[in-house]
Amino acid sequence: MKPALSIIKIGGNIIGDSTELSRFLSFFKQVSGPKILVHGGGKKASDLSKKLGIETRMINGRRVTDKQALEVAVMVYAGLINKSIVSELQALECNAIGLSGADAGLIKSVQRPVESIDFGFVGDIVSIRTKALQELLQSGLVPVFCALTYDDGGQLLNTNADTIASELAIALSSEYTTTLYYCFEKPGVLADIENDSSVISHINKQSYFSLVREKVIVEGMLPKMENCFHALDHSVHKVCIGNINMLRPNPSTFTTLTL
Amino acid sequence: MKPALSIIKIGGNIIGDSTELSRFLSFFKQVSGPKILVHGGGKKASDLSKKLGIETRMINGRRVTDKQALEVAVMVYAGLINKSIVSELQALECNAIGLSGADAGLIKSVQRPVESIDFGFVGDIVSIRTKALQELLQSGLVPVFCALTYDDGGQLLNTNADTIASELAIALSSEYTTTLYYCFEKPGVLADIENDSSVISHINKQSYFSLVREKVIVEGMLPKMENCFHALDHSVHKVCIGNINMLRPNPSTFTTLTL
Numbered sequence: 001m002k003p004a005l006s007i008i009k010i011g012g013n014i015i016g017d018s019t020e021l022s023r024f025l026s027f028f029k030q031v032s033g034p035k036i037l038v039h040g041g042g043k044k045a046s047d048l049s050k051k052l053g054i055e056t057r058m059i060n061g062r063r064v065t066d067k068q069a070l071e072v073a074v075m076v077y078a079g080l081i082n083k084s085i086v087s088e089l090q091a092l093e094c095n096a097i098g099l100s101g102a103d104a105g106l107i108k109s110v111q112r113p114v115e116s117i118d119f120g121f122v123g124d125i126v127s128i129r130t131k132a133l134q135e136l137l138q139s140g141l142v143p144v145f146c147a148l149t150y151d152d153g154g155q156l157l158n159t160n161a162d163t164i165a166s167e168l169a170i171a172l173s174s175e176y177t178t179t180l181y182y183c184f185e186k187p188g189v190l191a192d193i194e195n196d197s198s199v200i201s202h203i204n205k206q207s208y209f210s211l212v213r214e215k216v217i218v219e220g221m222l223p224k225m226e227n228c229f230h231a232l233d234h235s236v237h238k239v240c241i242g243n244i245n246m247l248r249p250n251p252s253t254f255t256t257l258t259l
Numbered sequence: 260m261k262p263a264l265s266i267i268k269i270g271g272n273i274i275g276d277s278t279e280l281s282r283f284l285s286f287f288k289q290v291s292g293p294k295i296l297v298h299g300g301g302k303k304a305s306d307l308s309k310k311l312g313i314e315t316r317m318i319n320g321r322r323v324t325d326k327q328a329l330e331v332a333v334m335v336y337a338g339l340i341n342k343s344i345v346s347e348l349q350a351l352e353c354n355a356i357g358l359s360g361a362d363a364g365l366i367k368s369v370q371r372p373v374e375s376i377d378f379g380f381v382g383d384i385v386s387i388r389t390k391a392l393q394e395l396l397q398s399g400l401v402p403v404f405c406a407l408t409y410d411d412g413g414q415l416l417n418t419n420a421d422t423i424a425s426e427l428a429i430a431l432s433s434e435y436t437t438t439l440y441y442c443f444e445k446p447g448v449l450a451d452i453e454n455d456s457s458v459i460s461h462i463n464k465q466s467y468f469s470l471v472r473e474k475v476i477v478e479g480m481l482p483k484m485e486n487c488f489h490a491l492d493h494s495v496h497k498v499c500i501g502n503i504n505m506l507r508p509n510p511s512t513f514t515t516l517t518l
Contacts, residue, residue, distance in 0.1 A: 048334075052310055071339060075307075078357075079338025080330060083407065083415055087361040091413025097363045098337075102346040104356045104400055132398075139394055141363055148342065154350025156342055 005137070005176035006035040009165035011184045012043045014244060015081055024183065025085065027247040029094040034137040034176070036168060037096075037144045039085065040161035045069075045076045065120040065158040073158050077146035086144055096142045101125075101149030102156060104132050107164065109149040109157050123149045123157025125164070128171035162224060166231040173235035180231055180239045181246065182224070188242045188255035189225075191216055199242075199253045205229060208257075225257075232259045264396070264435035265294040268424035270443045271302045273503060274340055281347065283442065286506040288353040293396045293435070295427060296355075296403045298344065299420035304328075304335040324379040324417040332417050336405035345403055355401045360384075360408030361415060363391050366423065368408040368416050382408045382416025384423070387430040421483060425490040432494035439490055439498045440505065441483070447501045447514035448484075450475055458501075458512045464488060467516075484516075491518045 008028060014020050028037060049056050049072050057064040065073065082098040089096035101107030101123075109123025136143055145168070147161040162182065169180040188199035203211065208225060211217045217225060228239040240246055242254025267287060273279050287296060308315050308331050316323040324332065341357040348355035360366030360382075368382025395402055404427070406420040421441065428439040447458035462470065467484060470476045476484060487498040499505055501513025 074342050075334035075338040077338070078342045079334040079336070083333050083337045083359050083361055086359070087409040087413045087415050089413075090361055090364050090409060091411065095364060096361075098359070098361070100342050100345070100357070102342055102349055102355075102357070105349050105354060135398055139391075150346040150349060152350065154347045156346050 002175060002177045004033050005169075005172055005178045006031050006033065006181060007038065007165055007169045007172070007178060008035065008181040008183060008247070009038040009161055010040070010244075011161075011182075012040045013185045014183060015039055015041050016043045020244070021085070022088065024244040024247070025088050025092060025094075027244055029089065029092045030249065031247055035142055036137075037085070037142065038147070038161050038165040038168065039077075039081060039144070040147050041077050041081045044081060045072050048072050048076055059117050059119075062117075062119065063158075064118070065122050067121070070121040070156065070158060074148060074156055078148055082144060082146045089142065089144070094142055095140055096144050097136065098144045098146070100146055100156070101159065101164070102154075104136075105129055106133055107145075107149045107159075107167070109151055109159055111151055111155065111157055121155065121157050123151065123159045125149060125159065125167045128167060130171045130174060133168075133172065134175055162227050166227050166236070169231050169236045170234040173237070177237045178235075180228070180236055182228070182239070182241045183244050183246065184241070185243060187245070187253060189217065189221065200255055201253055203255060203257050205232075205259055228257050229259075232257060261434060261436045263292050264428075264431055264437045265290050265292065265440060266297065266424055266428045266431070266437060267294065267440040267442060267506070268297040268420055269299070269503075270420075270441075271299045272444045273442060274298055274300050275302045279503070280344070283503040283506070284344065284347050284351060284353075286503055288348065288351045289508065290506055294401055295396075296344070296401065297406070297420050297424040297427065298336075298340060298403070299406050300336050300340045303340060304331050307331050307335055318376050318378075321376075321378065322417075323377070324381050326380070329380040329415065329417060333407060333415055336407055341403060341405045348401065348403070353401055354399055355403045356395065357403045357405070359405055359415070360418065360423070361413075363395075364388055365392055366404075366408045366418075366426070368410055368418055370410055370414065370416055380414065380416050382410065382418045384408060384418065384426045387426060389430045389433060392427075392431065393434055421486050425486050425495070428490050428495045429493040432496070436496045437494075439487070439495055441487070441498070441500045442503050442505065443500070444502060446504070446512060448476065448480065459514055460512055462514060462516050464491075464518055487516050488518075491516065 246254035450457040498516040505513035
């Protein structure tokens with residue numbers, strides 16, 4: 001049987017709140033077995049852009065990464081957020097190592113081709129060095145990935161953190177039984193968006209289609225769920241969605257997704 | 260016999276000039292055997308501070324690292340500079356991995372105690388995880404260190420890049436025959452500061468004391484040289500000082516220091 005591996009993604013709202021981040025890291029530290037952390041950091045990048053007088057350009061609700069915006073992303077994601085998380089984990093005696101996709105050539109992308117919209121320096125993942133990542137895990141290290149990859153020409157590229165987490169889980173499923181955790185501010189997928197007690201504890205592909213048909217799952221959750229089922233379709237064992245309490249030894253309710 | 264290891268430090272003037280940096284990286288890539296790169300980045304941090312309206316505080320010509328200055332250093336050193344170098348090296352097929360001292364707990368410091376001057380978040384190195392670093396080197400990775408370390412409490416600390424390079428060389432001398440290269444804008448230690456052709460090709464401890472007595476080596480070079488002889492006194496095999504051309508297969512003149 002393959003060993004278990006946990007891949008945990010945290011969103012910008014947790015990162016933006018240092019108390020909440022510290023709570024998360026103390027739970028993360030206690031997750032047993034090999035594990036990987038993937039973090040976004042959108043809001044902190046917007047804050048720095050604002051201070052520098054750089055306009056955050058959005059098209060159809062999606063951020064456009066021009067040269068200046070990329071520099072900000074590299075500074076905030078790979079610098080400020082990544083190293084703060086790593087040093088805090090080290091103080092908790094969790095042997096973290098901070099990584100972008102460029103480090104050890106772990107995650108290679110291509111710049112998204114311009115079709116109707118030019119998203120700028122945004123990357124779509126093309127390959128992952130599974131063996132090199134496995135070596136890091138086997139030596140007891142805990143990789144902490146920021147949402148940056150690179151291309152053949154050495155260009156750094158902004159890359160969706162949800163996608164990095166799912167592509168890492170897919171690639172490592174050849175060697176591990178992978179569980180993918182998406183931590184955000186809600187306790188799970190809710191039957192009633194206004195009611196935090198309405199967590200749907202289990203969703204499979206069949207019930208997912210019903211939930212979409214019945215418009216229980218709408219808008220922002222749709223791409224997230226598509227991403228989850230894409231992972232499950234590609235050998236990821238299980239996907240869990242919830243707030244940081246889902247990582248506690250006796251977790252509160254959260255949503256588990258299986259095929 | 261121990262295998263050879265090259266530890267190469269580049270200063271802010273090379274980093275600040277993208278053409279010069281690319282030339283350096285193409286030479287660095289060709290350095291054979293295991294190798295480590297250490298980079299500073301002072302000027303780029305000052306530029307960002309200026310844009311953010313943060314005053315760069317100096318006492319006796321030395322930068323004071325308050326909370327804001329540390330954030331800038333982390334963003335610029337560990338983010339912008341480190342990841343740009345790593346992705347450029349990856350494009351040259353040099354398997355670089357970007358690191359701060361916090362990553363994998365490689366370089367631990369203590370915050371410099373306040374005596375007459377409070378330098379703020381500045382660290383003095385106390386320990387290096389030699390074995391973990393050796394494992395990275397043995398798996399074919401090329402560590403690229405920025406000038407940041409961390410302490411027991413998980414606080415990131417600004418740390419002199421020259422010192423990081425020499426302390427790494429000292430720690431790794433138990434396993435390797437280490438050569439330490441300091442690359443800066445001058446072709447070596449000059450007998451006449453105004454004349455770039457006056458490179459002193461070899462200095463040992465005896466001739467060093469003469470050069471100090473005769474005031475050939477003065478001011479800024481003194482701490483640099485003290486740092487070099489400190490390394491040689493602690494089992495480092497050789498120290499080389501010069502510009503980036505000293506890394507070429509047929510290098511121009513540079514200064515070699517031995518005991």
